[in-house]
Amino acid sequence: MTDQVTILGATGSIGRNTLDVIFRHRERFQVWGLSAQSRVEKLAGIAVESGAKVVSIGAGRTREFRCALNGQQTDIRVVEGEAGLKHLAEMPESEVVVTGIVGAAGLVPTLSAIRAGKKVLIANKEPLVMMGPEIMREAALSGATVIPLDSEHNAVLQCLPVSFRDESLICPTNPSTSRLEEHGIEKVILTASGGPFLYFPTEELDNVTPEQAAAHPKWNMGKKISIDSATMMNKGLELIEACALFSIEPSRVEIVVHPQSIVHSLVEYSDGSLLAQMASPDMRIPIVNALGYPDRISSGSERLDVGQLGVLEFKEPDERHFPCLRLAREVAETGGTAPVILNAANEIAVDAFCNGRIRFTQISEFVDRTLQILPVLIRRDLETVLEVDLKTRRVTKDLIMSAPGTA
Ligand code: NAD
Ligand code: MG
Numbered sequence: 001m002t003d004q005v006t007i008l009g010a011t012g013s014i015g016r017n018t019l020d021v022i023f024r025h026r027e028r029f030q031v032w033g034l035s036a037q038s039r040v041e042k043l044a045g046i047a048v049e050s051g052a053k054v055v056s057i058g059a060g061r062t063r064e065f066r067c068a069l070n071g072q073q074t075d076i077r078v079v080e081g082e083a084g085l086k087h088l089a090e091m092p093e094s095e096v097v098v099t100g101i102v103g104a105a106g107l108v109p110t111l112s113a114i115r116a117g118k119k120v121l122i123a124n125k126e127p128l129v130m131m132g133p134e135i136m137r138e139a140a141l142s143g144a145t146v147i148p149l150d151s152e153h154n155a156v157l158q159c160l161p162v163s164f165r166d167e168s169l170i171c172p173t174n175p176s177t178s179r180l181e182e183h184g185i186e187k188v189i190l191t192a193s194g195g196p197f198l199y200f201p202t203e204e205l206d207n208v209t210p211e212q213a214a215a216h217p218k219w220n221m222g223k224k225i226s227i228d229s230a231t232m233m234n235k236g237l238e239l240i241e242a243c244a245l246f247s248i249e250p251s252r253v254e255i256v257v258h259p260q261s262i263v264h265s266l267v268e269y270s271d272g273s274l275l276a277q278m279a280s281p282d283m284r285i286p287i288v289n290a291l292g293y294p295d296r297i298s299s300g301s302e303r304l305d306v307g308q309l310g311v312l313e314f315k316e317p318d319e320r321h322f323p324c325l326r327l328a329r330e331v332a333e334t335g336g337t338a339p340v341i342l343n344a345a346n347e348i349a350v351d352a353f354c355n356g357r358i359r360f361t362q363i364s365e366f367v368d369r370t371l372q373i374l375p376v377l378i379r380r381d382l383e384t385v386l387e388v389d390l391k392t393r394r395v396t397k398d399l400i401m402s403a404p405g406t407a
Pocket of ligand 2: 150151152238
């Protein structure tokens with residue numbers, strides 16, 4: 001049987017890697033739908049190459065997309081804007097939805113795919129940060145399957161007992177933290193490469209450029225996640241993501257710096273055993289794991305030569321060097337809409353840094369100041385979350401505009 005796959009955010013780094021894997025297994029997967037926000041030429045190219053039946057594009061770009069098709073594949077259906085994206089995410093013809101959109105923009109389509117009961121392979125972590133427990137509850141209601149594509153969370157999935165994996169993600173039931181003990185699980189350990197500034201003197205972080213920050217030593221990813229890796233906000237977001245996916249309290253999620261990016265995460269059991277997943281740092285591995293689940297199929301990645309690995313290092317992260325980690329942990333403990341505020345403020349601050357309006361070290365400062373201004377609400381339904389997201393963006397933008405020395 002062939003699975004019909006929809007890729008949201010098909011022109012990005014996750015999209016590219018997903019297509020690579022699908023093209024290696026054309027007998028098993030077919031592309032049903034693709035989405036992109038703006039890179040019309042690129043989307044047209046991959047729509048033709050993959051034989052997609054439907055595409056979703058940013059509002060007002062349908063004509064431009066048709067022109068870019070240049071007379072090829074004229075029967076393709078084109079939808080646009082937020083409504084088009086939502087429609088694509090829930091179309092009954094496709095069973096599998098890969099979420100590769102960056103940021104909070106992926107929240108509504110992710111929820112739509114979950115509510116439609118699909119097999120949802122989640123790379124887009126920001127929606128899980130904003131309302132992860134609610135998304136998991138929706139999955140339990142609709143019968144959706146959730147499989148993490150984020151390399152750390154996919155590694156954790158692989159190290160969990162099959163029974164726990166099945167009831168928490170594959171056929172989610174009502175999440176409850178007590179099940180961890182039943183399975184002898186003590187904690188989850190997420191590894192972090194430490195990004196490009198791990199060995200930089202803290203005092204010099206003030207002067208780093210967006211180009212330096214985006215140059216990740218191990219992974220080739222989109223700009224926003226690359227900057228998040230440099231501040232280690234990415235690991236903070238992943239901590240909150242792990243709590244939601246595995247119904248685990250923040251205190252049971254540990255973060256360790258592992259510069260070689262070979263061990264992608266670990267699970268610690270009550271007998272003292274640690275199970276780890278190791279692989280080359282290549283996103284096609286978690287993607288193929290999730291697409292093929294429970295089967296193991298080839299990813300095309302380079303094999304690890306264990307005899308050649310040499311030393312693997314692990315150490316505690318320095319929260320003075322990476323203040324975003326502390327902010328994210330505090331927010332994870334607070335709950336409610338605090339993670340929504342953290343996420344939106346971070347998106348605005350990262351954008352301002354990329355556009356040269358603030359310094360690298362100001363990313364955490366503006367996130368911190370925003371968190372201090374906005375009240376945390378306990379209610380976390382979609383409407384409230386979208387309102388808080390919007391309001392936070394305005395507050396952080398105002399803070400940046402009114403700060404001395406910012407443009
Ligand atoms: P990217 O910037 O390379 O691609 C983003 C995609 O989202 C593009 O297709 C773009 O058109 C689309 N998009 C952007 N803004 C949009 C909007 N407002 N509405 C609809 N679509 C929009 O990003 P990426 O590196 O592929 O990351 C995607 C997501 O996956 C992020 O949440 C990231 O944290 C997560 N992730 C990525 C990697 C990786 O290796 N790149 C690894 C783990 C997790
Ligand atoms: Mg990750």
